[in-house]
Structure formats: structure tokens, C-alpha cells
Amino acid sequence: MKKTTLIFFFITHLVVAQTPCVNGFAGEYPCKNYDLMSHVPVATLANTNGTPEGSDIWGWTDPLTGKEYAIAAMTNSTAFIDITDPINPKFLGRLNSSAGNNYWRDVKIYKNYAFIVADNVGNHGMQVFDLTKLRTANSSTLHAVDKLYSDVTSCHNIFINEDTNIAYLVDCKNVGRGVHFVDISDPVNPVNLGNYNNEGVTHDAQAVIYKGPDSRYLNKEIFIGSNENKVVILDVTNKNDVKKISSIDYTQLGYTHQGWFTEDQRYFILGDETDEQNFGMKTRTLVFDFSDLQLPKLSSTYFGPTNAIDHNGYVKGNEFFMANYRAGLRVLDISNIASPTNSMTEIGFFDTHPANNGTGFNGAWSVYPYFASGNIIVNDIERGLFVLRKSGTLNLNAIKENDFSIFPNPTKDKVTINLTNNNAIENIEVFSILGQKVFKKSNISLNSFVLETKPFKSGVYIIKINNNVSKKIVIQK
Numbered sequence: 001m002k003k004t005t006l007i008f009f010f011i012t013h014l015v016v017a018q019t020p021c022v023n024g025f026a027g028e029y030p031c032k033n034y035d036l037m038s039h040v041p042v043a044t045l046a047n048t049n050g051t052p053e054g055s056d057i058w059g060w061t062d063p064l065t066g067k068e069y070a071i072a073a074m075t076n077s078t079a080f081i082d083i084t085d086p087i088n089p090k091f092l093g094r095l096n097s098s099a100g101n102n103y104w105r106d107v108k109i110y111k112n113y114a115f116i117v118a119d120n121v122g123n124h125g126m127q128v129f130d131l132t133k134l135r136t137a138n139s140s141t142l143h144a145v146d147k148l149y150s151d152v153t154s155c156h157n158i159f160i161n162e163d164t165n166i167a168y169l170v171d172c173k174n175v176g177r178g179v180h181f182v183d184i185s186d187p188v189n190p191v192n193l194g195n196y197n198n199e200g201v202t203h204d205a206q207a208v209i210y211k212g213p214d215s216r217y218l219n220k221e222i223f224i225g226s227n228e229n230k231v232v233i234l235d236v237t238n239k240n241d242v243k244k245i246s247s248i249d250y251t252q253l254g255y256t257h258q259g260w261f262t263e264d265q266r267y268f269i270l271g272d273e274t275d276e277q278n279f280g281m282k283t284r285t286l287v288f289d290f291s292d293l294q295l296p297k298l299s300s301t302y303f304g305p306t307n308a309i310d311h312n313g314y315v316k317g318n319e320f321f322m323a324n325y326r327a328g329l330r331v332l333d334i335s336n337i338a339s340p341t342n343s344m345t346e347i348g349f350f351d352t353h354p355a356n357n358g359t360g361f362n363g364a365w366s367v368y369p370y371f372a373s374g375n376i377i378v379n380d381i382e383r384g385l386f387v388l389r390k391s392g393t394l395n396l397n398a399i400k401e402n403d404f405s406i407f408p409n410p411t412k413d414k415v416t417i418n419l420t421n422n423n424a425i426e427n428i429e430v431f432s433i434l435g436q437k438v439f440k441k442s443n444i445s446l447n448s449f450v451l452e453t454k455p456f457k458s459g460v461y462i463i464k465i466n467n468n469v470s471k472k473i474v475i476q477k
Helices: 002-015 131-136 275-279
Strands: 029-032 034-040 052-063 068-074 076-084 090-096 104-110 113-118 127-128 147-149 157-162 166-170 179-183 192-198 206-209 221-226 231-235 243-249 256-261 267-272 283-290 297-303 311-314 319-323 328-331 345-350 365-370 376-380 384-390 406-408 414-419 428-432 437-441 448-452 459-465 471-477
Touching: 029 034, 034 437, 052 090, 052 104, 068 131, 068 384, 104 157, 113 157, 127 131, 127 376, 131 345, 131 448, 147 376, 166 206, 166 221, 166 297, 192 231, 206 319, 221 256, 256 311, 267 406, 275 459, 311 365, 414 459, 428 448, 448 471
Parallel strands: 052 365
Antiparallel strands: 029 345, 034 384, 052 068, 068 076, 076 090, 104 113, 113 127, 127 147, 157 166, 166 179, 179 192, 206 221, 221 231, 231 243, 256 267, 267 283, 283 297, 311 319, 319 328, 328 345, 365 376, 376 384, 406 414, 414 448, 428 437, 428 459, 459 471
């Protein structure tokens, strides 16, 4: 009982107040254009087994309530935090490892379920957890898996293509260390679809239904593998007949770690995890032109301002969010990405490791920038969860959720948005459940607006009003 009381005090003491970025600092943390909303330490997130530290992170938006949750992978467990109110996050318990403890634990989300793998921990398998249980969870809840997929043992990473219901598990130690395909259409009954191991070890991956400029592969499922010493492009439309399209390497290669497509699927932004350490360079990020999938080429190279190692990075619109280990979160403008020089420009940062920006494996492990609210979550190895926002975007006196209504919901062709209390609708944004902006209209200045939903696919969307409050909408065709 005493321990529980102390933990509760620790949480509330640390996360109540917003800390804006003023004169280059948010409290002790160096920053530019990004404010600290709250911080939840490792001691709260993880259990006490082994050496508790942070690793991967992903986010979930509840389609029923619109609440936002951080899913923080730790060395020994996975923690769940309600960040809907970013200044006052709520720790909602954890799911312990199904095997041992190690640095590498990775999580992705599909259909209200979290899928979790871990590396170098023996027979861990893939944990499947129903996230809707968080609606009734509290800080003392010890969660249990809803399904343990045991066709794999230890895997380094997981990617899920929500368009095809396929989970891609990579570097799984018992099935060849390439990529392992799992059909997760029914999340609690995953189906083994086999493996592809012809291109060596796959460390990280992204798979998409291709809509890019190479018309030969339009609507094919294209897989990009970061394979230790090269980037591999595969056509994985048929899991029983995977076809290699091409591969590419580059000079001063250290360890081909992780990358992400731009939203037009023309460019692929890659991080090498050991080039800074091996070659004494500043943070290096490589931009590849994938307009011809059979002949990919290096388009440009970005060097950051510090010597820190780049880790995981994700694209949202014209911005690239990079977890840069000891340099924390860095945000790059990629609107000029087609240029062979100055293709990316740093426009903001939040340094979660204030001690130094050196070349070491400490600090920011990963970032999730896709919440419709604008909340950004970072998991730091030593310091835990940081909830951030772009400076000036949190208006504590703005309209409240009950001040506007949406009807009908669910809908097919259109919805009417009404704003009460003499407020005006100034702008509307609509986001997919993955955070991709699909609609925007500004300068409305009305208290009622009809949104045409015919162009949208069936699914769950988030409508954001006046850059402040969001509600869920379900579109059924």
C-alpha cells in the first residue's frame, strides 16, 4: 500500500503542469517550437524486472470515445497511458512480457488490438491485446494477453499493413530472420502465411498498397525492408510467390536500420544506425528516389546539427519526425525533398536527453506523431514517456467537446456539424484513424457546416474543429 501511494504521488507531481518552450528551454529540456505537455517516468511505466527502460511506442485512438492512448513498449512490459488530456495523462496499467526482458520490444495497432513482439527473450511469440479494455482500466490494472501467437519465438520488429490485414514480423529467430507473414483479419485468431528469407536479415520494414509514380506496380502490395546492409524492395502481393523488385545500398554504410515513405510514395527516408559512430559524421539521413522501383537511386543526404545517432523516423504530411537518441525528437520540413541539396530542413526539436547530444545509445527511442489532436508521444530509454505539442497549439480556453454536435453519425454521404454557445466554426480538419489528413477547410465563420463524406472510404475518422477539439465519425458505405 505504501508503494502504491508513493507511485501515485510521483505521477501527479510530475505530469500536472504544461511546460512551454521559452528561450530555448522547457524546464531542463532544450527545445525549439515544441512544448512539453507532460512526462511519465520509466519507474511508473515498467515493472521492476531486469533493467527497466523504454523502447518502442505507438498510439491508439478509441473509435468509440475519441480518446487517445500511448502504448509504450518497455524492456519488461508494455504500458498503457490515456493522453487525451495531454497535461494530465492517466497510467492505465501494463502488460508484462510473456518471456524474458531485453531492450527490444515493438508494438503496432490494428482493429483496436495491440500486437507486441520482443527480441532476444526466448519464446515470447506475438502478444495480442484488446485495447478496448482500457476503457475500464486504472493504474493498478495488470493486463493479460487475449492471444499469444506462438509460431515465432523472438522477433525484432513488427509492421502492420492495415489495408491488407497483414502483420509483417521481422528478424524472427526461429523462422529464418527475414520476414514472417501473419494474417490478422481476426486479431485473436492470427494465421501463419509463411516466410520470405531470400534477402538476409530484415531489421525493420514498411508495406503499402502502392499508389506511387511507378505505374507497373499500381495497387500491388510493396514491401520495403531495411536489411542491415541494403534496402530491399519486394512485391509481396502474393505471399506464396514473393518477387524481388530491386535493392540498393550506399557509401559509408554502417547498419541499414529503418525508413519511411513520403506520402506520395516517391521518396523513401532512411536512417543508418551506426554511420555516425563508425565514420564520425553528424546525424545522417538518406533520401532515396523510388519513382522507378526497379532502379532506386540516392536523391539527397541530410546532415543534422549534432553527432547523435538517428533511430526511428516517420512522415506526416510535409514533416519528418525523427527519434534522434541523445538529441531527442527532431522535426524536419520535407516540402523540398525533391531537391538534391537542402531537401530537408530542421524546424523544431525537443531534446529528451539534456545531458549531451553525443554518439551513444541513450535518449529518444521512437516517436508517434499521428494523433489527430496534435499530441506527439516520444519514448525515451532512460526517462520514459514525453507528451509534446507544437508550440502555441494547445488552447485551454477553446471550445469544449459538448459545444458541437455531428449528425448523422454513422453516416454515408454527409454530416452536419453544429457549434453552439455563440461560437463559430473557423476551420475543419478530417483525419483517418492513422492520423492522415484527408480534408481541410478554413475561413468558414459559420456555426453550422455540412461536410460531404462521399469521397471518403468506409471507416473511422476524426473531425477536428478550430484546431482544438475532436470527435469521432463513422462512415459506412
